[in-house]
Amino acid sequence: MGFDPSYSVRKFKSVGTRPIRLDGVDKVTGRARYGADFNMPGQLVGRILRSPHAHARIRRIDTSKAEALKGVKTVITAADLPDLTNGNTGMYEILDNCMARKKALYDGHAVAAVAAVDARTAREALELIEVDHEVLPHVTDVDEAMKASAPLLHETMFTDGVDPKPTKPSNIAKRSQYGHGDVEAGFKDADAVVERSFKTEQTHQGYIEPHACVASVNPDGTCELWVCTQGHFVYRQQCAELLGLDVSKLRVTSSEIGGGFGGKTHIWAEPVALALSRKAGRPVKLVMSREEVFRASGPTSATSIDVKIGAKKDGTITAASATLRYSCGPYSGMWAELGAMTSFACYNLKNVKTVGYEVLVNRPKTAAYRAPSAPMAAFAVESVIDELAQKIGMNSLELRIKNAAKEGCKSSYGPVYGPIGIGPALEAAQKHPHMKAPLGRNQGRGMACGFWFNFGGQTCTDLNVGADGTVTLTVGTVDVGGSRAALALVAAEELGIPYAQVQTVVADTGSLGYNDMTDGSRGTFSSSMATISASRNAIAVMRERAARMWDIPLDDVVWEDGQARAKGEKHGNLAPLSVKDIAAAAAKTGGPIAGHSELVADGAGVSFATHICDVEVDPETGATKVLRYTVLQDAGKAVHPTYVEGQYQGGAAQGIGWALNEEYVYGEDGRLQNPGFLDYRVPVCSDLPMIDTQILEIPNPNHPYGVRGVGETSIVPPLAAIANAVSNAVGVRMTHIPMSPPRILAALEAERPR
Amino acid sequence: MSGIAISTTINGDDVEFLCQPEETLLDVLRDHLGLTGSKEGCSTGDCGACSVIVDGRLVCSCLVLGAEAGGRRIETVEGMATGDKLHPLQEKFLEHGALQCGFCTPGFLMAAKSLLARNPDPTEEEIRFGLAGNLCRCTGYDKIVRAVRDAASVMRGA
């Protein structure tokens, strides 16, 4: 293939500028079409019946009355989704989550579905389905679920990763361990040790667009699926597997997506819509309500974390350990493991040990939420770092700088680091004017560091040059936040043409090879790499065409500033050929001009951020106001700085909501009490100040322009930064997230002298 | 055939439709009239993604019944631009990058239009509280506030 992804220094003309995004006008005029904005002729309305019990055996489902209702075209249960998973546990669990097969494992678990001629009939049909439940005892708290006396979700769950394997089943799916050195010896060496326990409640990604799709299964086995997703190729693969369809016969079109943050990387209702359509013989539109989104999509883990860190008087950390308990819902995941990996990733440690426990609870299946598992671990670790700094009388920023990870040091999850940005981010924070802003009464400042991996993955791109010289860039990574503009800038940069001459399109699954989903901060990183490769291939073709048009050797043709030039004195009278000139002659010089790229953008770097936050806490109400917020993060190279800033600000805002207000509230009955935006309180415009951002650029050696992924890291520090700020403001260490007014008041009350 | 017959005005055009008693104005706009610019985010009036302006007043269309629309003057995001000329708010949202996924954008544009009609020179705080009925999960609101401030200045001819 000959594509070299390594970084080389260059001066940019297009990359780094801030043009208007190509898909922008559609979005501000209401023309852009999202998941629920599409309709097919003859479509039916699909609705799902959900368990009102947190844990129950399903003895019998009687759908006859629903089927008899006029206007109902079909009703399905798990019986209509036969198990084709062939021993693949992961796929079986996805199938079971889409529609319960033996037990309802959480309040909201799907048990049946209908497709009817209109919404009213569908609603009435749901009420006519009779489900005979045998209610079982449930457990929703992560610590309660680990106790020997806890009700079991699966009788055959024996903890993985424990040697010898346990003989008794439990709700602990897996134990994982990371670290190096000798923490016992390290703690003995320390002059000061801080040990604390923390809890964080479950939160949801909170995308404003509910899951929505239109599914159509035709009698000849071809199917179409229009859906809002972060990965239409992944959805196609998984839906085809679960329904026994040929992958090539299922065409999935990604609509515009109204937010995902990891929650739309999993299938929830899509196999159900396809199964309904298959049985009814008509297209089915299935849209989840907001309540269903909260109850039955994929929130993040609730956690319980113990952290212990020891240091010498001069601030050198001698040992650090953490035990992390993460809830995963009714099926195992890797959430605790990710927490165990990322906990101490910001630091250069000689002795470190982290242990993670993956815990089953009767709550919806945990899904990825922007840098999954890292924010909670960072909250616990960065809080203890602050307390340790206070204990030895050292400035907490200096303590972080002293122990910061750097190139060549061994990470806490194993491998040695290459060039990384934590040091520069901390130094930039030290110099930032935010640090000098004055603080008044009841006000406090906090800071924190955050780390996240970045991914590469399979990426396909087509670059086609039109007869008029304009360029269409076709990609397969879903655009969640403006990446189409960034990719057009990259194509413009490589080709040497104006941004306005490039149009970026996100294609359906029938038009390109496999593309991994837009997660892991990989969207711009990997698609830009494929775009550069495709551009260079197109340039090679255009040079050949120019050589043919001039009838000179290919070696005498160079590409400069968007034009083919004949080099050498003997060709001095040949005027350069632009893309437009070459394209106009394409039919005669060999046909349509294109560049393609299929690659695995691997070896993506890691990303670090530092956040600084000032808050004011009202000691009478416990309400917290965020006064000032600054994000400093390494982007490698910001292709479109406005949208990089946007990622920093968006992640920070989600973290602020998580730190101060957002939580899933479960009742004694195991039912979710607040499945709506009124009581699941995300930040509104009046809750936040302007969010200051500073983009650092330490080039990623594994990308031609040095680009690093940026989408996720900015949600990692806020929980800790705000917890430190609040703790400093009220003089009491906060250990339970969210720090809602009742929790702050309770903490103040507990510390009040009697 | 059941259904309530309604005559109303939407974005300056006379419109007639039939709706069921339980259908909301949002349902009517999206499912009967093909105006999918207004979005359903929660259907309980908490997110503002369905915001439209009825007789000059900003409302959540998921909390208004289709049957209540008779004889009223309704404005949606589809009516903001004039031909191929964008409204200053639309232009400034694009310039400032005040949208990422864009799902909440129609609702915000309506809310901002309504705010500036009442208060053409708002402070940052007034903008923030004026838009507090609309949720955005992507942007953290920073660039939205800047865009509204900038648009207000253009609209004042400043």
Next chain:
Amino acid sequence: MVEVTLWGSLGAATGGRQKLEVEAKDIRELFRKLAEQYPGLGPFIERGIAVSIDGVIYRDTWSKELPKGAEIFLLPRLAGG
């Protein structure tokens, strides 16, 4: 011959050995040899393992060569959001 370090829970499948010496020129050969020598590792390889070579993480590139003397670390295949 390369030296490979396995993360904690993989140790149970290799009789407690965290560091292994394997004769392999690329990632595909490494997985094949590991699965042959330690059948307990099979399920982990199926579920997905990422390979870190000198600090750079590779998730999907079986053809990636393993340079002599490189630091090789096996990690779970990571998920993002």
